[in-house]
Amino acid sequence: MKTQNLIVGQGLAGTLLYHHLTKRGARCMIIDDDHATCASAVAAGFVNPISGRRLILSDDFEKYYAEAEATYREMERTLREHLFEPKDIVRFYDSFTEQKNWSERKDRIKSAPYVKSFQPAGLYRRWFHDPYGSLVIKGHICHLHRLLSSFREQTGPDHIVPGAFDAARLEVTADGVAYRGIQAKRVIFCEGFRVTQNHYFAKLPWKHAKGEILLLEHEGPPLPDKIFNFGKWAYRASDKTVRLGTTFYWRTIDTEPSEEARREILARAETRIVFPYTIKQQYAGVRPVLLDLNPVAGLHPRHPRVGILNGFGAKGVLRGPHAARQLAEYLTEGRPIDRSINISRFNI
Ligand SMILES: Cc1cc2nc3c(=O)[nH]c(=O)nc-3n(C[C@H](O)[C@H](O)[C@H](O)COP(=O)(O)OP(=O)(O)OC[C@H]3O[C@@H](n4cnc5c(N)ncnc54)[C@H](O)[C@@H]3O)c2cc1C
Incomplete structure (x- = not known):
């Protein structure tokens, strides 16, 4: 051949x-x-224009986003599959101070056009502990x-x-x-x-970074079709399942799910998730990273x-x-x- x-x-x-x-x-x-x-x-396949606690616009977002979207649209036509779509990222505030800081800075910072709205506390109370409200960021997901x-x-x-x-x-x-x-x-x-x-x-x-994700199964109403961010993220995988992640580990580089990552993800989730769930699966992968x-x-x-x-x-x-x-x-x-x-x- x-x-x-x-x-x-x-x-x-x-x-x-x-x-x-x-x-x-x-x-x-x-x-x-x-x-x-x-x-x-x-x-997970997310694209998030904003990073960190101070909600700074990622340097590379404006440089690479248009080309990324155009490429996935092209591949959608070739493969006749729905691959890339806008997905709101609901970023919960951690405190009233954080909420106040954002509203004072919001008209002056470069990331402002990527923030859709402020949402009051309690909007997602069926699923999350949400005492300080949230911001909605214009994100995307690629169904990898x-x-x-x-x-x-x-x-x-x-x-x-x-x-x-x-x-x-x-x-x-x-x-x-x-x-x-x-x-x-x-x-x-x-x-x-x-x-x-x-x-x-x-x-x-090379400085690869291992990451892990849990698949949860739950009863009750499906999670709204958004990415929820609270230090970790959660999003609906199906009406009854949620994917929850992730971790960054640089020491052990393999694709074996670990107890350490599971504990770390669940510890964070416990501060926010209020719906009962069982863990169905745990996945591990390695991000290939250069220094x-x-x-x-x-x-x-x-x-x-x-x-x-x-x-x-x-x-x-x-x-x-x-x-x-x-x-x-x-x-x-x-x-x-x-x-x-x-x-x-x-x-x-
Ligand atoms: C938990 C986790 C969450 C992530 N979330 C996001 C996210 O939300 N957004 C985002 O943009 N990125 C995310 N990433 C990063 C993203 O996954 C990587 O940037 C990207 O997938 C790397 O793609 P790749 O093709 O280089 O490597 P891989 O996806 O690892 O592909 C390499 C392929 O080569 C195969 N292979 C390797 N060696 C051989 C061999 N000798 N013979 C045959 N086949 C071989 C492997 O099996 C695999 O199929 C995440 C990563 C992880 C681990």
């Missing part, structure tokens, strides 16, 4: 890269091990699980090869790469956090047949489309990749 680009990993990075390359007429094949360690399959599975179904077995990629079987020459009967011009690694086992790119300054918190895209400086797209961190939905497009344009048209995400910013 012949192709131009052999992509390893079909998480968000591999899927976006395939989209941008094929859109430009390049041929691709993807190898993926059935999402064995896929952060994208675990992630749906994106990955419909991409996989529709792209089909001729272009997606199931199974674990075995690095020992890869042959790299000056003219291209060969892997188990597949001949390609190059291989691009989109392996998420498992990049640290890849000898070409393991030396980049400077930017993605990385490009070809290896000494092995030009070997490339990478990775490091999407905690903002894959927002930042992934731009990074994937930049790499696709570089590979198909030779356009330079932005310095901030270019692999050339590192010495490897």
Whole structure:
């Protein structure tokens, strides 16, 4: 079998890269091990324009949002699936002081256009302890699980090869790469956090962050279809289930659910959630993160047949489309990749 680009990993990075390359007429094949360690399959998929307790507009939001939305809309048309939608983020105040500070600052700060309204205390009392009211932030959600599975179904077995990629079987020459009967011009690694086992790119300054999520089942009225934020977040997964997360751990990097994370999430939830629930599932994933918190895209400086797209961190939905497009344009048209995400910013 012949192709131009052999992509390893079909998480968000591999899927976006395939989209941008094929859109430009390049041929691709993807190898993926059935999402064995896929952060994208675990992630909530939120885009939140505002960060932190002081409700500051995230630096990268205005720079990347329009392109992200346009890319997911394009993929919606290709895959004929509903993937990306506005979703209000209800951010509960922690105190009257916080509420007062916001109303004093609200006309002066850059994040103000992304805040829809103030909501009085008690509006969500059937589900949450809500004594100080809340702000409604204009957020979005990308249904990542749906994106990955419909991409996989529709792209089909001729272009997606199931199974674990075995690095020992890869042959790299000056003219291209060969892997188990597949001949390609190059291989691009989109392996998420498992990049640290890849000898070409393991030396980049990685600082991955493990995150966990609980799936709760409950009786009574369904949670309103919004993202509730109280240090942790909760949102409706179905009429009877709620997803609750998340954690950031840098010490243990694996995809095993942990007691420590479960305790941390529940301790926070107990201060807010008033509906009775049972825990049905716990999921763990690893955000692939570089020390400077930017993605990385490009070809290896000494092995030009070997490339990478990775490091999407905690903002894959927002930042992934731009990074994937930049790499696709570089590979198909030779356009330079932005310095901030270019692999050339590192010495490897
Ligand atoms: C709990 C949690 C919550 C998150 N919430 C959000 C959020 O709300 N918004 C947001 O924007 N981001 C969020 N993220 C971050 C987001 O998940 C990542 O930025 C993004 O998914 C990374 O995508 P990726 O394709 O680089 O890696 P991955 O999604 O991990 O994909 C890598 C793929 O490659 C496969 N693979 C790896 N090695 C091999 C191999 N040798 N052979 C075959 N296949 C291989 C893996 O199994 C996987 O399918 C969250 C992450 C976590 C863990």
